Amino acid sequence: MSDQSLRELVRSGLRRALVQWPAVVLLTGVWVLLWGDVSWANLVGGAALAVVVVTLFPLPPVRTEATFRPVAVGRLVVSFAADLFVASFQVAWLALRPGPVPQGAVVQVRLHNPDDVFLTVTAVLATLVPGSLVVETSRRRGTLFLHVLDVEGSGGVEGVRRHVQQLEERVLRAFAAAAVLERTGVAVRPTGRPDPRAGKGAGA
Amino acid sequence: MTEVDAGLWTTVADVAAALCLLAGAFLTFAAGVGVVRFPSLLARMHVVTKPQVLGLVLLLLALGLRVRSWSAVALLLLVVVFQLATAPVAAHLVSRAGFRTGKVDETGLHPNEMGEVPDDDPPASATSGPRAP
Numbered sequence: 001m002s003d004q005s006l007r008e009l010v011r012s013g014l015r016r017a018l019v020q021w022p023a024v025v026l027l028t029g030v031w032v033l034l035w036g037d038v039s040w041a042n043l044v045g046g047a048a049l050a051v052v053v054v055t056l057f058p059l060p061p062v063r064t065e066a067t068f069r070p071v072a073v074g075r076l077v078v079s080f081a082a083d084l085f086v087a088s089f090q091v092a093w094l095a096l097r098p099g100p101v102p103q104g105a106v107v108q109v110r111l112h113n114p115d116d117v118f119l120t121v122t123a124v125l126a127t128l129v130p131g132s133l134v135v136e137t138s139r140r141r142g143t144l145f146l147h148v149l150d151v152e153g154s155g156g157v158e159g160v161r162r163h164v165q166q167l168e169e170r171v172l173r174a175f176a177a178a179a180v181l182e183r184t185g186v187a188v189r190p191t192g193r194p195d196p197r198a199g200k201g202a203g204a
Numbered sequence: 205m206t207e208v209d210a211g212l213w214t215t216v217a218d219v220a221a222a223l224c225l226l227a228g229a230f231l232t233f234a235a236g237v238g239v240v241r242f243p244s245l246l247a248r249m250h251v252v253t254k255p256q257v258l259g260l261v262l263l264l265l266a267l268g269l270r271v272r273s274w275s276a277v278a279l280l281l282l283v284v285v286f287q288l289a290t291a292p293v294a295a296h297l298v299s300r301a302g303f304r305t306g307k308v309d310e311t312g313l314h315p316n317e318m319g320e321v322p323d324d325d326p327p328a329s330a331t332s333g334p335r336a337p
Contacts, residue, residue: 104246106316107315123288149250
């Protein structure tokens with residue numbers, strides 16, 4: 001290997017690291033956390049390793065109209081934590097209670113916005129929150145296929161659909177740019193719709 | 205901070221840690237029972253994504269409350285983040301593989317809106333538009 005090509009490789013690596021600097025910062029942060037203390041050796045070592053990683057394992061850039069709304073993100077986190085709690089104890093109860101175990105159902109949910117990033121975030125969150133598990137997705141149609149463990153307990157098929165769409169609205173409110181919200185018809189502020197969890201507590 | 209305060213907060217943290225440990229252990233136990241009892245692949249995937257994840261989060265929260273060092277808490281937080289990010293993906297891949305290879309018994313699903321397994325997704329390069337250099 002000549003001196004020239006090596007220099008070329010290093011240069012393209014550094015260029016990529018400059019473009020993908022958030023990934024480098026994130027990986028460096030993970031490295032420092034893994035070592036457990038902040039020192040120059042850790043910072044420099046982590047940054048060097050991060051540059052190597054983004055050079056050797058390049059990812060396509062994510063193009064998306066994203067933003068960050070702190071209040072909406074807070075709302076998303078709180079409602080997600082509450083949902084995760086409810087979902088965990090529901091499934092734990094289904095596992096421990098005597099009697100037959102439900103077989104479940106598969107429900108299609110069409111999302112407002114089939115953008116890759118929001119589809120991914122919604123799918124991951126929908127798997128963690130009440131009753132649903134993403135088994136298949138269709139990018140082109142922007143559709144999630146969810147397995148639902150306890151259909152009656154989740155308010156029927158329509159209840160599941162509404163629930164996941166509300167989850168997606170919260171995700172969009174937290175991270176999507178104003179143009180996306182306008183295009184998909186999601187209000188920036190939540191409307192005065194009844195909370196889906198409010199009426200479900202007694203039946204669960 | 206006075207010594208009385210420190211003692212009080214230590215007690216509060218210890219009690220909270222004990223409660224979190226118990227709750228986490230219960231959920232993890234229920235997840236184990238669910239894996240054995242649930243009849244189908246998909247139902248089992250519910251168990252590994254919900255009670256198992258929250259059980260681990262609660263156990264680590266208890267550890268953080270008990271250990272009380274920032275570097276340990278940061279590391280535990282990292283574990284939680286990775287767990288939340290990877291458990292759903294793993295469950296999704298297992299369920300999808302089960303569906304596509306016909307290992308899922310679809311007769312027990314009511315309703316079943318799966319239809320034919322969607323194969324309408326063209327390769328990523330065809331839909332994601334021009335890539336940045």
